[in-house]
Amino acid sequence: MTALDLLTTLVGRSLVVSDGRDRYRLLDTLRAFARSRLADGAHGLDLGLAERRLAAWIRTVVIACDPYSHGPLPDAWPRVRLDLPSIRAALEWAFGPEGDRPTGARIVGALAGTLALSGEFAEASRWLTLAAGVDSDDETMATVLRGVAVVDLYQGRFDEALRAAERAHEHATRTGVEELVASCAITFGSAAWGLGELGRSSALLRDAAATFDRVGDVRGRGFALARLARTLSDLADPDAVETATAAVDDLEASQDDWVGVVALDHLAYALLATGDHRAAAVRAEQAITLAERIGSFSGHLGALSLLGRIRLAEGDLGAARDVQQRVVTAALRVRNLGAVTDGLDGLADVFIAAGQHALAAMAAGAADSMRRRSGVVVTRRRATRAEARLALLGAELGPEALDDRLRAGRSLTPLDALALAPS
Incomplete structure (x- = not known):
C-alpha cells in the first residue's frame, strides 16, 4: 500500500482530514491523543525527539518561504499560512x-517578513524579542534584526x-553571503527613505539591485528596484516611473504576487509624483485588488492609503474621505498605529480641501495624540506636510481657535475622529 493509499483509507475512516488538494491533517482529538502518547513514552516514542524533528523541518520550510530572502518563492505564502499551527x-x-x-531564532528571522506583510505585528514582535536575545551566528542575527526592522517599518x-x-546589514556583511547583504540593504535603504535620508537610501538600494542583477536573481532585483523607485520619486528623479515599471515586470516574471503588491504601490506613488493621477489610481487599485486576493494586509493598507492621496489630488473629496476612513478602520483592527x-x-x-477647517484641526489633533502615544516617528516628509497643514489652518481659524480645535481633537479616539466626517 502506498502512502497515498494509506492516507485515503484514513480519510475514509474519518481519522485524517484532507483539504481537497495535497494537504492532510489529523483530527484535533487524535492529534491530542497522539501527543499524550508521545509524552508518556509509549512504545519507546520520544516527544522531545519528535519536537526537535518538527522544528528542524519547519526551519527548512520557512527559510524557503522567506519573503525577504533571495530567489523564487513558488506557492510560499499559502504554504506558510497552512503551516502556521505547526510553526507556532x-x-x-x-x-x-x-x-x-538558535533554531527558534533562525525560524523567526525567516518568518518575520511573512507576519509583517500579513499584519501580524504583535505575534511577530513577540517572537522577534525572544529571537533577538539568543546568542546566534551572523546569518541568523542578520535575519532576526532584518525582521525587527521590517516590523518597525x-x-x-x-x-x-x-x-x-x-x-542587520553589518551581520550580513560579516557572513560574506552577498544575497543576504543585498536583502538587508533593501530593508536598510527603506528605513533611510523613511527618515528622509534619500541619498543614503538610493545608494543602498542601487547596490542591492546591482547585486541581485549580477547573481541572476530577478525577484530580488525587482524588490530592490521597487524600493528604489519610491526613493527616486521623492528625489524628483525622472527615472522613477521607469524604475518602478521594471520592478513590476521583474516581479510578474518571478510570479511573486506578495512583493508584486509593493511594486504596484510604488509605481502608483511614482505616477502620482508626476501628476498622472489617472494612471496612479489604476495602479493603486491593482495593488489593492491583488493584496486582497492573496491576503497581504500590510500591502492592502499601504496601497489604500496611497489611493486616498490620489483621490484627494483628483479633487474627488467623497472618495478620498471614504478611503481614509477605510484606512483607519482597517489599521485599528491590527493595531497598526502608524497607519491609523x-x-x-x-x-x-x-x-x-472641503473648507471644513475646524474639523480638519480636530482630525489633526487626533492624529497628533495617536502619534505621541504610539511612538510613530515624525519623518521629514510628515513634518513638512504637518507644518503646511497647521500654517493653513492657523491662517483660516486664527491661533486661538486652532489651539482650541487641536486640543479638542487630542481628546478624541480614532473612531471619534471618524465620526466627524459627514456620511
Whole structure:
C-alpha cells in the first residue's frame, strides 16, 4: 500500500482530514491523543525527539518561504499560512526549557517578513524579542534584526527600523553571503527613505539591485528596484516611473504576487509624483485588488492609503474621505498605529480641501495624540506636510481657535475622529 493509499483509507475512516488538494491533517482529538502518547513514552516514542524533528523541518520550510530572502518563492505564502499551527508549535518548543533557541531564532528571522506583510505585528514582535536575545551566528542575527526592522517599518517607527536594519546589514556583511547583504540593504535603504535620508537610501538600494542583477536573481532585483523607485520619486528623479515599471515586470516574471503588491504601490506613488493621477489610481487599485486576493494586509493598507492621496489630488473629496476612513478602520483592527495616524492626517487634508477647517484641526489633533502615544516617528516628509497643514489652518481659524480645535481633537479616539466626517 502506498502512502497515498494509506492516507485515503484514513480519510475514509474519518481519522485524517484532507483539504481537497495535497494537504492532510489529523483530527484535533487524535492529534491530542497522539501527543499524550508521545509524552508518556509509549512504545519507546520520544516527544522531545519528535519536537526537535518538527522544528528542524519547519526551519527548512520557512527559510524557503522567506519573503525577504533571495530567489523564487513558488506557492510560499499559502504554504506558510497552512503551516502556521505547526510553526507556532515548533517555536513554543524551541524557546521552551527543553528547546533549541538558535533554531527558534533562525525560524523567526525567516518568518518575520511573512507576519509583517500579513499584519501580524504583535505575534511577530513577540517572537522577534525572544529571537533577538539568543546568542546566534551572523546569518541568523542578520535575519532576526532584518525582521525587527521590517516590523518597525510597516508601523512607521523609522528610527528603530534604521537602527535594526543597520545592525542587520553589518551581520550580513560579516557572513560574506552577498544575497543576504543585498536583502538587508533593501530593508536598510527603506528605513533611510523613511527618515528622509534619500541619498543614503538610493545608494543602498542601487547596490542591492546591482547585486541581485549580477547573481541572476530577478525577484530580488525587482524588490530592490521597487524600493528604489519610491526613493527616486521623492528625489524628483525622472527615472522613477521607469524604475518602478521594471520592478513590476521583474516581479510578474518571478510570479511573486506578495512583493508584486509593493511594486504596484510604488509605481502608483511614482505616477502620482508626476501628476498622472489617472494612471496612479489604476495602479493603486491593482495593488489593492491583488493584496486582497492573496491576503497581504500590510500591502492592502499601504496601497489604500496611497489611493486616498490620489483621490484627494483628483479633487474627488467623497472618495478620498471614504478611503481614509477605510484606512483607519482597517489599521485599528491590527493595531497598526502608524497607519491609523496616516489615515487621520489624510482625513484632515480632506477636511481642508472641503473648507471644513475646524474639523480638519480636530482630525489633526487626533492624529497628533495617536502619534505621541504610539511612538510613530515624525519623518521629514510628515513634518513638512504637518507644518503646511497647521500654517493653513492657523491662517483660516486664527491661533486661538486652532489651539482650541487641536486640543479638542487630542481628546478624541480614532473612531471619534471618524465620526466627524459627514456620511
